[in-house]
Amino acid sequence: MSKKWAKEILILLIIMLLGIIFFSGFYPHLPLNLAVSEHYVARGERETGAINIVSSIYLGYRAFDTLGETIALLVTVSSIVFLLEKKEERNIGKRR
Amino acid sequence: MEKEDKSEIVGITSRKLVPYILLFGFYLISYGHFSPGGGFQGGVVLGAGIILLCLSRGISLTEISFSRQKITLLEISMITTFILLGIVGLVMGKNFLSNVFLGKVEEVPTAGFIFLLDLVIGLKAGAGIILIFYSLAKMR
Numbered sequence: 074m075s076k077k078w079a080k081e082i083l084i085l086l087i088i089m090l091l092g093i094i095f096f097s098g099f100y101p102h103l104p105l106n107l108a109v110s111e112h113y114v115a116r117g118e119r120e121t122g123a124i125n126i127v128s129s130i131y132l133g134y135r136a137f138d139t140l141g142e143t144i145a146l147l148v149t150v151s152s153i154v155f156l157l158e159k160k161e162e163r164n165i166g167k168r169r
Numbered sequence: 170m171e172k173e174d175k176s177e178i179v180g181i182t183s184r185k186l187v188p189y190i191l192l193f194g195f196y197l198i199s200y201g202h203f204s205p206g207g208g209f210q211g212g213v214v215l216g217a218g219i220i221l222l223c224l225s226r227g228i229s230l231t232e233i234s235f236s237r238q239k240i241t242l243l244e245i246s247m248i249t250t251f252i253l254l255g256i257v258g259l260v261m262g263k264n265f266l267s268n269v270f271l272g273k274v275e276e277v278p279t280a281g282f283i284f285l286l287d288l289v290i291g292l293k294a295g296a297g298i299i300l301i302f303y304s305l306a307k308m309r
Contacts (some may be wrong), residue, residue: 094200121268121285123202130209132170132283139286140251143293150297157304 175225183225197205198291199284208287212294219299228306237303240296247293254285 097103101110113134117126121133131139197211223231255266263269270281 121283122281124239125204125207127200127205128207128283128287130285133268136255136286138255139290140255140266143248143251144292145245146294147175150300151245153301154304157308 173199174230175227180181180225187218187222189217190221194218194295198287201287201291202283208290209294212291212296215291215295216298216302219295220302223302223306228303232303235299237300240299240303244293244296244300247289247296251286251289251293254282254289256271 097105100106113126113130117129117133118124121129121131123129194211194214194217197206197214198208199211201207201211219231219235222235257267259265259266261269266286268282
């Protein structure tokens with residue numbers, strides 16, 4: 074009985090710790106969150122060469138994320154084309 | 170689309186409007202690192218221009234110049250170019266997708282790599298939207 078309670082309390086503690094880490098992203102004035110954004114604002118132009126700071130983040134610092142986004146778009150387009158062409162072929166088969 | 174469906178006003182207006190929409194799309198792509206805009210937005214504007222051409226002139230006329238094979242080839246080659254541009258950074262001794270042709274901020278050709286990536290992403294997003302529209306219109 075006591076072992077079971079200990080396990081549940083441990084799980085609750087781990088979940089609360091993860092929750093604190095997650096919700097700390099909602100407070101932008103914590104020093105944890107301030108460091109990255111201050112670095113981007115202060116040195117973004119020099120390090121990436123883009124005056125637009127959005128471009129300097131999503132194509133300079135986080136270009137790898139953009140590659141993932143591009144692959145997601147490619148998969149979306151190819152799946153839509155694949156599904157619709159299959160349906161078209163089925164309709165043609167019914168008419169014949 | 171049949172010939173009786175067409176409206177004269179829509180046809181003439183869209184014929185005058187489409188080149189400027191495409192020009193605006195390329196402006197958004199090529200000035201993505203200077204002003205608001207960028208790859209995805211400019212690509213969507215390019216796709217919207219071609220879709221307007223389809224709606225006004227008919228898909229069969231549009232597919233003569235912007236055929237499905239060409240658009241598919243553009244899409245595939247653009248994503249390959251994106252990965253190759255990332256490998257260029259590795260070859261030059263930096264990280265994957267790092268900015269290798271970096272100039273000073275005051276000079277005009279700044280952010281050479283970001284401009285190239287913007288162009289690649291814009292053409293790819295436009296090609297994807299046109300492909301989705303083609304397959305949706307053929308399903309009808």
